[in-house]
Amino acid sequence: MKKAQCGECGRAGGYPLYCMRCAEEMLKQSEQKWVGLTQDELTIICDSMKTWSSFTVTDVYFAIEAKLKDKNSC
Numbered sequence: 001m002k003k004a005q006c007g008e009c010g011r012a013g014g015y016p017l018y019c020m021r022c023a024e025e026m027l028k029q030s031e032q033k034w035v036g037l038t039q040d041e042l043t044i045i046c047d048s049m050k051t052w053s054s055f056t057v058t059d060v061y062f063a064i065e066a067k068l069k070d071k072n073s074c
Helices: 020-030 039-049 057-072
Strands: none
Touching: 039 057
């Protein structure tokens, strides 16, 4: 099967290094959909905070960040 030529750079398959259109296409193909937290997951985090003796906004941030990283890692 013959590779399609890029309309911008003329190279078969295109090269993102040289062609903005090829770079954008490559990025579209590699993007994954972002998954946020559900209300239940937020409730679990908030409920777990009730057992913490004390916490700061930074502690809450890191708890949420860890859950999001877990859900959105490859």
